Amino acid sequence: MRRASRFVLGALAVSTLATAGCQPVSFSDAEKEVIASLALTALPPLPDDPTNRVADDPAAAALGATLFFDARMSSNGTVSCSSCHLIDRQFQDDLPLAKGIGTTNRRTMPLAGVAWSPWLFWDGRRDSLWAQALVPMENPVEHGGNRAAFAHFIAANFHDRYERIFGPLPDLSGVPENAGPLGSEAEKAAWNAMTDAQREAVDRVFSNIGKMIAAFERSIVPEETRFDRFAAALAAGKQPEGDAAFSSEEMLGLKLFIGKANCINCHNGARFTDNHFHNTGVPVVAGLPEDLGRETAVKDVAADPFNCLGKFSDAGPGDCGELRFMVTAGEALTRAYKAPSLRGAAGRPPYMHAGQIETLEAVLDHYATAPIAPSGASEVHPMTLSEREREALIAFLKTLGE
Amino acid sequence: MKLRRIHWILIAIAIAAVAIGAAVFHLMMTPPDDLDLARSKPTEQRAYVASIAPETEPLQQGELHAWVLTVTTPDNKPVEGATIAVDGGMPQHGHGLPTSPQMTSYLGEGRYRIEGVKFNMGGWWELKFAISAPPGDDRVTFNLKL
Numbered sequence: 277m278r279r280a281s282r283f284v285l286g287a288l289a290v291s292t293l294a295t296a297g298c299q300p301v302s303f304s305d306a307e308k309e310v311i312a313s314l315a316l317t318a319l320p321p322l323p324d325d326p327t328n329r330v331a332d333d334p335a336a337a338a339l340g341a342t343l344f345f346d347a348r349m350s351s352n353g354t355v356s357c358s359s360c361h362l363i364d365r366q367f368q369d370d371l372p373l374a375k376g377i378g379t380t381n382r383r384t385m386p387l388a389g390v391a392w393s394p395w396l397f398w399d400g401r402r403d404s405l406w407a408q409a410l411v412p413m414e415n416p417v418e419h420g421g422n423r424a425a426f427a428h429f430i431a432a433n434f435h436d437r438y439e440r441i442f443g444p445l446p447d448l449s450g451v452p453e454n455a456g457p458l459g460s461e462a463e464k465a466a467w468n469a470m471t472d473a474q475r476e477a478v479d480r481v482f483s484n485i486g487k488m489i490a491a492f493e494r495s496i497v498p499e500e501t502r503f504d505r506f507a508a509a510l511a512a513g514k515q516p517e518g519d520a521a522f523s524s525e526e527m528l529g530l531k532l533f534i535g536k537a538n539c540i541n542c543h544n545g546a547r548f549t550d551n552h553f554h555n556t557g558v559p560v561v562a563g564l565p566e567d568l569g570r571e572t573a574v575k576d577v578a579a580d581p582f583n584c585l586g587k588f589s590d591a592g593p594g595d596c597g598e599l600r601f602m603v604t605a606g607e608a609l610t611r612a613y614k615a616p617s618l619r620g621a622a623g624r625p626p627y628m629h630a631g632q633i634e635t636l637e638a639v640l641d642h643y644a645t646a647p648i649a650p651s652g653a654s655e656v657h658p659m660t661l662s663e664r665e666r667e668a669l670i671a672f673l674k675t676l677g678e
Numbered sequence: 679m680k681l682r683r684i685h686w687i688l689i690a691i692a693i694a695a696v697a698i699g700a701a702v703f704h705l706m707m708t709p710p711d712d713l714d715l716a717r718s719k720p721t722e723q724r725a726y727v728a729s730i731a732p733e734t735e736p737l738q739q740g741e742l743h744a745w746v747l748t749v750t751t752p753d754n755k756p757v758e759g760a761t762i763a764v765d766g767g768m769p770q771h772g773h774g775l776p777t778s779p780q781m782t783s784y785l786g787e788g789r790y791r792i793e794g795v796k797f798n799m800g801g802w803w804e805l806k807f808a809i810s811a812p813p814g815d816d817r818v819t820f821n822l823k824l
Binding site for chain 1: 739740742771772773774775776777778779780793794796798799800801
């Protein structure tokens with residue numbers, strides 16, 4: 277018995293050491309460096325967008341903002357970008373699946389810091405902010421519009437403002453009211469009946485609508501949080517004061533985040549994302565069509581006429597590294613989805629690309645149990661998190677949204 | 679009494695297993711201390727000597743960037759006209775590179791430009807090159823710590 281007790285005590289000591297259980301939390305120099313890399317001060321300057329020559333034109337951003345909130349930009353006059361990207365809700369909608377004219381297959385993504393993202397959408401099926409903005413406009417369950425109608429709409433309502441930004445509007449007089457390559461059968465037929473010059477004129481106006489919306493979206497940037505104030509004090513070697521002071525629970529959560537829990541592998545840098553795609557074994561949603569994530573997206577973006585290498589892009593091939601050197605095959609792409617930024621994430625359930633997981637607690641359970649992926653292979657390894665550690669991680673995540 | 683003892687032993691074993699498991703997992707995620715970080719070395723079959731240098735230092739996590747790979751024969755003559763294939767990944771995570779880097783141009787004097795490299799996480803990375811030129815096919819793996 278005595279030997280058994282000694283063994284128990286020894287094992288307990290080992291496990292306590294391993295989890296750094298109840299001791300006051302402090303950070304090593306290496307950990308302090310990692311914490312500094314997560315702070316907003318480590319965010320690089322707003323990256324240039326060589327694909328969009330009006331990216332930093334205030335007039336383009338202003339008209340882009342108008343269009344972002346204009347519900348006339350839809351087939352039934354009720355849907356705008358802001359219907360799902362709600363300005364007072366971190367530019368997302370709190371729903372598992374976005375609702376436009378119908379219901380989509382994916383969760384609306386928030387917009388703060390989107391200009392730093394090399395790939396757009398959960399699966400990265402677009403490679404610029406403006407090319408992304410065009411997709412919902414023609415999706416029958418989102419705006420439900422078509423590009424000929426959008427071009428006519430600009431000419432009828434924003435003629436002068438458009439021309440001040442881009443120069444003369446093309447002649448749209450022979451262009452059918454409704455036409456597009458992705459619309460209804462009638463719209464597709466009308467599109468196919470147009471001349472190449474007409475199609476290019478419409479595509480030009482359509483892509484410029486995306487570029488204006490992108491110019492506006494570039495102004496939506498992450499805001500300083502309690503974590504950033506804590507990190508700034510830590511970096512300066514000062515005692516964090518006021519709301520910058522972390523509770524011991526928040527400190528433990530941060531330590532776990534950058535250490536044992538391995539969250540930082542994918543949620544790194546000042547936006548808490550590696551901008552890459554990961555299969556984390558997220559379950560399939562019953563009733564939705566097959567969703568293979570990045571596997572399908574790499575084909576989509578390579579074929580997109582509005583991609584970085586396409587003729588509507590203002591970039592040279594030298595600017596299109598992400599697209600040119602994209603991984604295009606392999607099991608790692610199957611059901612891989614973008615690691616989202618965790619800034620503000622605690623305040624916007626539900627989680628994952630189709631809102632599969634309702635709470636942060638359940639997200640942590642998901643990562644701790646690391647279920648087998650529905651297809652492809654999950655990158656996540658099972659891990660043991662005590663109740664206290666789970667709560668600490670959540671407490672830390674909340675500091676990213678205050 | 680006997681049963682109780684077995685009960686305690688089982689609990690102890692379980693706790694120890696969890697602790698050791700956590701420690702092993704943690705070790706697994708820390709690059710080995712004796713990792714060979716040489717940026718110049720003979721290829722596996724010693725057909726070449728390969729050297730790598732990033733075009734910009736320090737390496738930035740998450741940034742797309744380019745490297746120069748220099749290939750010479752063992753007696754230090756530049757190797758021209760080689761075909762280079764690039765691979766790599768994180769051995770401790772079991773995943774490959776997030777991008778598909780390529781040799782995009784020959785810079786002369788055995789130097790090849792490798793574009794499209796990105797390291798999206800901290801830790802131990804491998805960059806592997808398969809080199810094909812008249813002296814033969816050979817491979818080399820470099821380790822990097824981010």
